[in-house]
Amino acid sequence: MASVSIESINKNYGQMSVLRGVSLSVADGEFLTLLGPSGCGKSTLLRILAGLEMQDAGSISIGEQVVDGLRPKRRDVAMVFQSYALYPHMTVASNMALPLRMRRFSAFQRLPVLGRLLPGTARIASEIDMEVTRTANALGIGHLLARKPGQLSGGQRQRVAVGRAMVRHPAVFLMDEPLSNLDAKLRVQMRTEIKELHQRLGVTFVYVTHDQAEAMTLSDRVAVMLDGELLQVAPPQDIYADPDDRRVAEFIGSPKINMLDGVLREHGLLDVAGSALRVDADALAGTHLTLAIRPEAFHLAHQGGQGALTGSVRMIEHMGSDLFVHLDLAGINHPLLARLLAERAPHIAPGQTLHVGVRPDRVLLFTRDGRRLRRQAESGYASVTPIRETGR
Amino acid sequence: MSRATSIGRLSPPVAILRHAALLATGALILVPFVWMVSLSIKPPGEIFSTSFFLWPKQFYGVENYTRALTDAPLPRYMGNGLIVCAVILALQILFCAPCAYALAKLRFPGRDLLFGVVLIGLLLPHQVLSLPLFILGYHLGILNTYAALIFPYVVSPFGIFLFRQCFKTIPNDVVHAARLDGLSELAIVWKIMVPMALPAVIAFAIFSVVGHWNDLFWPLIAVRDQSLMPPPLGIMSFKNEEAGNDYGPLMAASTLVVLPLVIAFLAAQKWFVEGMTGGAVKQ
Numbered sequence: 098m099a100s101v102s103i104e105s106i107n108k109n110y111g112q113m114s115v116l117r118g119v120s121l122s123v124a125d126g127e128f129l130t131l132l133g134p135s136g137c138g139k140s141t142l143l144r145i146l147a148g149l150e151m152q153d154a155g156s157i158s159i160g161e162q163v164v165d166g167l168r169p170k171r172r173d174v175a176m177v178f179q180s181y182a183l184y185p186h187m188t189v190a191s192n193m194a195l196p197l198r199m200r201r202f203s204a205f206q207r208l209p210v211l212g213r214l215l216p217g218t219a220r221i222a223s224e225i226d227m228e229v230t231r232t233a234n235a236l237g238i239g240h241l242l243a244r245k246p247g248q249l250s251g252g253q254r255q256r257v258a259v260g261r262a263m264v265r266h267p268a269v270f271l272m273d274e275p276l277s278n279l280d281a282k283l284r285v286q287m288r289t290e291i292k293e294l295h296q297r298l299g300v301t302f303v304y305v306t307h308d309q310a311e312a313m314t315l316s317d318r319v320a321v322m323l324d325g326e327l328l329q330v331a332p333p334q335d336i337y338a339d340p341d342d343r344r345v346a347e348f349i350g351s352p353k354i355n356m357l358d359g360v361l362r363e364h365g366l367l368d369v370a371g372s373a374l375r376v377d378a379d380a381l382a383g384t385h386l387t388l389a390i391r392p393e394a395f396h397l398a399h400q401g402g403q404g405a406l407t408g409s410v411r412m413i414e415h416m417g418s419d420l421f422v423h424l425d426l427a428g429i430n431h432p433l434l435a436r437l438l439a440e441r442a443p444h445i446a447p448g449q450t451l452h453v454g455v456r457p458d459r460v461l462l463f464t465r466d467g468r469r470l471r472r473q474a475e476s477g478y479a480s481v482t483p484i485r486e487t488g489r
Numbered sequence: 490m491s492r493a494t495s496i497g498r499l500s501p502p503v504a505i506l507r508h509a510a511l512l513a514t515g516a517l518i519l520v521p522f523v524w525m526v527s528l529s530i531k532p533p534g535e536i537f538s539t540s541f542f543l544w545p546k547q548f549y550g551v552e553n554y555t556r557a558l559t560d561a562p563l564p565r566y567m568g569n570g571l572i573v574c575a576v577i578l579a580l581q582i583l584f585c586a587p588c589a590y591a592l593a594k595l596r597f598p599g600r601d602l603l604f605g606v607v608l609i610g611l612l613l614p615h616q617v618l619s620l621p622l623f624i625l626g627y628h629l630g631i632l633n634t635y636a637a638l639i640f641p642y643v644v645s646p647f648g649i650f651l652f653r654q655c656f657k658t659i660p661n662d663v664v665h666a667a668r669l670d671g672l673s674e675l676a677i678v679w680k681i682m683v684p685m686a687l688p689a690v691i692a693f694a695i696f697s698v699v700g701h702w703n704d705l706f707w708p709l710i711a712v713r714d715q716s717l718m719p720p721p722l723g724i725m726s727f728k729n730e731e732a733g734n735d736y737g738p739l740m741a742a743s744t745l746v747v748l749p750l751v752i753a754f755l756a757a758q759k760w761f762v763e764g765m766t767g768g769a770v771k772q
Contacts, residue, residue: 149665170671182662186684199671261670 099160099173099268100125101146101301106155108141108325115141116152117325128295128302129330132312133322134348139305142322143271146303148172159269170199175262176271179278181254183246189257190229190242196265197225232264252283259294270295272304276311288314309349313337321345343467346389352421354461355433357388365457370426370433372406377457386470389461392421392436398454405454408433410447415439424451522747529553529740536736549737557741565716566723567746573638573719574698580643581697582683582690588644589652590678594664604653610646616706623710637711638719642701648693655689656682691760699750720746 101123108116115138123129131139144150146157148169157164164172175196183192198207201221206212213219233239236256246254255275262270275291276284292315295302306312312319313333320330321342329341340346346354359369361384366373369388376388398405408424411432420439423432435453437445445451462470499507527543528536530550535542557563591597592604622641626632631640659682667677683690705721712718715726724742 144665147665147669149668169665169668174669176666176669178662178666180660180662182660182666184663184667184681184685186687195672196670199676261666 099301100127101269101303102158103142103146104156104158106142106145106152106157108138108145108150108152115325116145119155119322119325119327121320121327121330123301123303126299126301128292128304128315128317130304130306130312130316130319131322132306132309132319132348135307137322138325139307139322140273143176143273143303143305146269147174147176147271173268174271175265175267175269176273177255177258177262177275179274181246181258181278183254183257183261185246187245188242189233189238189244189246189249189260190226192246192257193229193232193242193261193264194225196261197228200265201225228264229260232260236260236263251279252287255279255287259291263294263298267300269301269303270298272302274306275304277306277308284311291315309351321348323348340389340461341469343387343389343463343469346461346463350391352392352434352436355388355390355392357390357426357429357433358385359388360385366403370406370408370429372401373403374406374455374460375404375457376460376462385465387463387465387467389463390455390459392434393419394455394459395435395437395453396455397437397442398452401452405452406433407450407452410445410449410451412447413445420445422451422453424453525740525743525747528736529557529744531737533735533737550741553737553741554745556735556738557745560738561723561727561742562715563720563723563727563742563745566718566720567749569635569717569723570702570719570746573635574701576635576639577642577701578694578697580639581645581648582693584644585648585652585693586683587675587678588649589656590674590682592649592653593656594661594682595674607646607649607653611650615641619707619710622707626711633712633714633717635717638708638717641707642697645693645697647696651689651693652686655686659685688760691757695754695757698753702746702750 101121103119103121103123106116106119107114119138119142121129131142133139141150145152148164148167148171152165159172159174184195187195201224202212202218206215206218206221213222230239230242233242236259238253238256238260241249241253241257246257249257255278258275272291276287279287288311291304295315304311304315313336316333318330319333319336321328321336321344323344328345329336331339331341336345337349340349343356347356357369359367359374361367361376361382362373363382365375365377367376367386367388374388401407406424406426408426410422411425412423414421414423416439418439420437420442422435422437422442422445424435425432433453437453464470498504523543527545530548530553531545532547532549532552535545535547535549588607592600592607618641623632626637626640629636629640631637663681663685664677667681672680702719703721704719705725708719708722709725712722715723718726724739724746727742728739
């Protein structure tokens with residue numbers, strides 16, 4: 098078991114900067130997810146962590162040890178790949194035994210025929226067999242040990258890949274989008290299994306995904322990455338409800354968060370789309386701000402005016418318990434999406450004029466350069482938070 | 490009619506034409522072999538008779554094959570061929586696989602230039618190099634030994650090229666996984682890459698063995714001693730010294746020399762085709 102510390106990692110491919118000053122620390126036994134769209138550098142960061150690629154600047158420690166320049170083998174990390182990366186010519190048992198054979202046997206003991214005759218080889222081999230069988234049984238693939246990867250289904254291969262990583266008890270588990278090759282149903286099932294695996298093993302997990310549902314359900318903390326930068330590291334609920342950066346707010350959440358431009362008036366009122374919303378801001382009058390409002394933060398209001406937005410209904414999507422209502426607002430060229438409880442909003446029809454209200458504390462405010470304008474306990478609004486790490 | 494039938498099957502006249510063309514070209518290639526086998530079982534009188542029969546009136550196979558095996562040291566020639574081909578193949582794979590791995594999967598400055606050099610090596614005909622190789626062999630003092638037959642072929646640009654193309658199709662993740670599992674780079678080559686590229690290795694092995702088993706040009710230059718001669722050179726000297734115009738035993742000897750290759754090819758045919766077309770379509 099070990100913590101992981103990543104300090105100011107930079108990585109370039111030629112002219113292209115893939116990682117820019119990424120710093121992150123992962124506590125011992127924590128499940129941390131690197132979340133971001135494809136091409137944001139999250140997989141590169143994971144490969145640097147594993148020692149498969151070298152950073153151009155910065156330092157990485159695992160446990161107390163600085164591992165820069167150490168070969169992957171010496172880092173005590175195991176990795177599960179998106180493609181599983183099983184060895185197709187070996188049986189499941191050999192796939193899982195290989196990391197143990199490479200570590201426990203001497204070079205002579207690994208020799209094809211001669212090795213078996215050396216003292217100790219048979220004893221170590223039977224130990225390895227036992228451990229492989231135990232791990233395989235724990236993952237429910239004990240009956241597949243004699244098969245080759247080509248004869249397995251996607252889910253079974255995935256388990257073998259996890260088993261191969263698990264069998265040598267690494268200090269840190271690295272997972273690079275391990276579920277993205279599975280079908281939707283299996284993905285949800287394996288998600289639960291990975292969560293249980295983490296709880297059972299209690300070791301540090303660093304998990305890379307572009308799927309926010311995976312990130313939100315699995316993680317102790319989520320690190321959101323975009324364009325080679327770390328935007329925010331926080332527990333899933335904070336990432337969703339309390340984002341530091343406009344890009345985090347936009348990336349997280351489905352359907353997407355509503356973004357509206359407005360100008361702050363005095364008395365904590367904000368002019369937006371022909372209405373005035375109360376936002377608790379009593380300073381910075383005249384400032385242009387961006388409001389971000391989650392679709393579910395809206396509620397039906399009986400009348401327009403202060404504290405409510407007014408628009409005409411463009412489209413309604415019935416989702417069972419909820420209604421997704423698309424509203425056209427005056428002066429805004431993209432529709433606003435409100436998620437309303439179906440039972441509270443029974444009589445909405447397209448073309449109708451609708452008022453939706455929102456509580457001031459559900460409105461997230463961002464400056465024009467995309468940083469969060471956050472209320473602080475004493476000093477009022479005026480602070481712009483840098484990237485911060487919130488505790489677990 | 491289902492779609493598969495309309496695509497898979499041709500109308501009868503087209504099918505007949507196509508098969509006729511295929512059979513004709515097949516026959517053209519087979520005729521010399523059939524003739525060789527036919528001559529090898531005929532008595533001397535029938536070989537030069539004006540009438541032509543594939544099957545002899547008088548079966549003379551036993552005599553011809555006995556003379557082929559006893560008059561010239563044919564088993565010795567074939568043994569030589571076996572030793573030379575086996576050593577060449579083993580050394581070729583030993584050198585080509587790590588080279589190909591480096592060219593396919595490692596990043597280092599000058600890699601593309603080196604690969605270009607390999608491609609140039611692929612373009613050079615062997616005959617161009619025979620004189621420098623002969624002089625090199627002379628200075629090394631290995632002419633007229635097994636080593637002389639082997640050393641020009643130890644590194645095969647074709648092998649490097651073929652393996653490199655095949656290794657490139659193996660996902661990088663597999664190499665990464667192997668590194669994390671604790672394999673050294675050489676262990677990755679021998680435990681992961683070569684077994685995964687087995688069809689290509691077998692295809693290359695067939696090319697290499699056929700090429701060197703049948704090679705006449707270089708052995709003619711490199712060895713004089715009859716006890717070192719590989720089969721084609723042996724048969725040539727057999728023709729000059731022993732057989733003269735006696736084509737029956739000569740053809741019997743030729744048949745015996747070709748036989749191992751035919752058997753080996755038939756046995757490995759499946760992998761051969763796989764290796765040659767591997768990577769052409771996504772699995």
